[in-house]
Amino acid sequence: MAQGGDWQQDVLRELADGAQDGTPLPSRPAASEAIPGGTAEAIPGGAAPDEAPESIPAAPPVPRQSHDPRVAAPAPESVPTVDPRLAIALGRPQHGDSVARRTGRSLRRLAASAGQEVAEQTRLAQEVQLPVTTGRVVAVTSIRGGVGKSTVSALLGRTFNHYRHDPVLTLEADTALGTLPVRMGAESVRWSCGDLARILTPAMQLTDITGYLVPVSDGGWLLPAGQGRVGAPLDVRTYRTVTLALRRYFAVTVVDCETLPGDVARTAMDTAHARVVVAPMTAEGVNGTRQVLDWLAQLPHSALASTVVALSANSPDTTLDPKAAAAHLREPGVPVVLLPYDRHLAQGGTIHTAMLGKDTRTAAVRLAAEAMHRAVRVR
Ligand SMILES: Nc1ncnc2c1ncn2[C@@H]1O[C@H](COP(=O)(O)OP(=O)(O)OP(=O)(O)O)[C@@H](O)[C@H]1O
Ligand SMILES: [Mg+2]
Numbered sequence: 001m002a003q004g005g006d007w008q009q010d011v012l013r014e015l016a017d018g019a020q021d022g023t024p025l026p027s028r029p030a031a032s033e034a035i036p037g038g039t040a041e042a043i044p045g046g047a048a049p050d051e052a053p054e055s056i057p058a059a060p061p062v063p064r065q066s067h068d069p070r071v072a073a074p075a076p077e078s079v080p081t082v083d084p085r086l087a088i089a090l091g092r093p094q095h096g097d098s099v100a101r102r103t104g105r106s107l108r109r110l111a112a113s114a115g116q117e118v119a120e121q122t123r124l125a126q127e128v129q130l131p132v133t134t135g136r137v138v139a140v141t142s143i144r145g146g147v148g149k150s151t152v153s154a155l156l157g158r159t160f161n162h163y164r165h166d167p168v169l170t171l172e173a174d175t176a177l178g179t180l181p182v183r184m185g186a187e188s189v190r191w192s193c194g195d196l197a198r199i200l201t202p203a204m205q206l207t208d209i210t211g212y213l214v215p216v217s218d219g220g221w222l223l224p225a226g227q228g229r230v231g232a233p234l235d236v237r238t239y240r241t242v243t244l245a246l247r248r249y250f251a252v253t254v255v256d257c258e259t260l261p262g263d264v265a266r267t268a269m270d271t272a273h274a275r276v277v278v279a280p281m282t283a284e285g286v287n288g289t290r291q292v293l294d295w296l297a298q299l300p301h302s303a304l305a306s307t308v309v310a311l312s313a314n315s316p317d318t319t320l321d322p323k324a325a326a327a328h329l330r331e332p333g334v335p336v337v338l339l340p341y342d343r344h345l346a347q348g349g350t351i352h353t354a355m356l357g358k359d360t361r362t363a364a365v366r367l368a369a370e371a372m373h374r375a376v377r378v379r
Contacts, residue, residue, distance in 0.1 A: 078190040079227045081181045082349075090349050096342040096357025105358060121362075127369035128163040135247030136375040139173075139272035140310075141257040141265045143288040147280040148312040150174070152339065153256035154183035154351050155364040156276070156371065161220035162353070163368070166251035167206065170216070171243070172225040173257050173264055175233040180256045181224045185350040186214045189224045193234055196223065197241040206249045218353065221250075233258070236267045243271070252372070260292060270299060274306045274375035276367065279329060281313040286325045293332045306374040307334050310367055313341040337367045 082090075095102070140153045150172075157170030172180040173193065181189050191199075191212040199212065213221040223242070225234050246253060255272065257265040269275050275296070279289035289309065296303040309329050311322065318341070326336040342360040345351065353361070 076190050076192070076195060076227065078188045080188045081186050090347075093349065093352050093355050094343050094347055095355050096344040096360050098343075101357075121365070124365050124369040125163055127373045128160065128365065130372050130376045132166075132251050132376060135250050135253060136273045136372070137243055137247060137253045137255060137268075137271070138274045138276060138371045138375055139255045139257050139265075139268040140276045140278060141260050141269060142278040142280075143260050143292050144280070144285065145259045147285060148278045148310070148314055148339070148345075149259075150178060150180045150183050150256050151345055151351070152276060152278050152310050152312065152367070153180060153254050155339075155360075156368050157184065157216070157220060157222075157254045158218065158351065158353055159364045159368040160252045160254065160372075161216065161218065163365075164251060167249060168220040169213070169223060169246060169250040169253045170220060171223045171246070171253055171255045173234055173239055173255050173268055174225050175258055178225055178256065179348075181214065181222060182349060183351050184214070184222045185217045186222055186224070189214060189227055192224050192226045193242045194226070194238050196246075197238040200242070200245040202245075209246070209249055234264055236263050239264050239267060240271070243268075252375075269296070269303070272306075272375075274308070274371040274378075275303065276308050276310055276371055278310045278312055279325075281311060281315075281318040281320050281322065281325060283320055286311075286320070286328055290329060290332075293329065293334060297332055304332060304334060306378045308367060308370040308374065309334055309336045310339050310363075311336050312339040314346070316341045316346075335370050337363055337370060339363045339367070 097105070138156065140149050140156065142149050153170060153172075157168060161168040170180065170184060171193070172178050174180070196212055200209075210221060213223050216222055223246075243253065243255065255268050257268045259265060260269070277289055277292055277296075279285050293304065293307065293309070296307055311326055311329065313322070322338055326338065329336045340357065340359045340363065342357045344355045344357065345360065356364070
């Protein structure tokens, strides 16, 4: 288990106390309840001043205030993430690897020495579990839409949560119709980033915060950008307010950003501790991603040094040579992790970790390890 600093101890103790008391984590407030919170004015509090990235203005000192449930607007409605008629039509999840592939792999495993593989897996797990003293933010984006940002974010969120014993948040910072809640298995969403920006106060405890988040089935928490309707996109101010405040409570926050060069995506890339750029396995996708890397090289805060590329094969019919594509992307000095085509991922819907192909699982752990290494060790 990762050892954290004092803040983490406090957070874990708080959760443990709640459990010992028999006090359950608060469920999301019922629709009839009012929003806890002080004023309608967002409070960008949270991160220790010395830890805040330089480009984020320091939070003004704010008086500690109680989050009185009687104040403010009524709670938003709970909205299903997928129309139930479509959820039925999705069919059963299929495994990422075919039966023949799984059988062949088991036989090979019996014949070969697995020592080297185990050593590598242990090394990667240790990187994913690196201790943190303040919350780390890993931003995921791409130069084009539909290339796998939400899929990669969901894989990272689940991987961090599986390996780490401190709180992990997966946050959607995409416009209203993102797919992250579905990929994370949320059946419905209610509170969004915009709502939390109005509600958060420095006086809140982790147990107050989690009442507004979606609990992920195999652990961790999710905060959607909206309620799955066409509406006003998330703005930079809301993004900064929410990420700065939530860093106090979560050891790792994975952010599913909008496509570059959107303002929120640029802000997220500029202020994150580590960045994952998703590149599709096409010539134009790799070419565009290389331009993003060249842009990152010009940013302050060692932006390129804390960047990882996920080269994602979203189609079984890609013809681009993965080695040539990876070599092109590696030239500026970033690691490239190949995310193979996976039938389970291609199917859409909730990602079930147990249904992922073996190479996909390995790639997810490698990606999480590379990102965490950079989020913690690169300054
Ligand atoms: N490794 C993979 N193997 C197979 N299919 C994949 C893989 N990665 C992503 N996909 C598929 O690619 C499609 C787009 O993925 P996703 O929604 O994650 O992209 P996105 O970049 O978040 O899109 P948007 O810009 O709309 O938010 C999905 O249908 C997903 O199932
Ligand atoms: Mg998406």
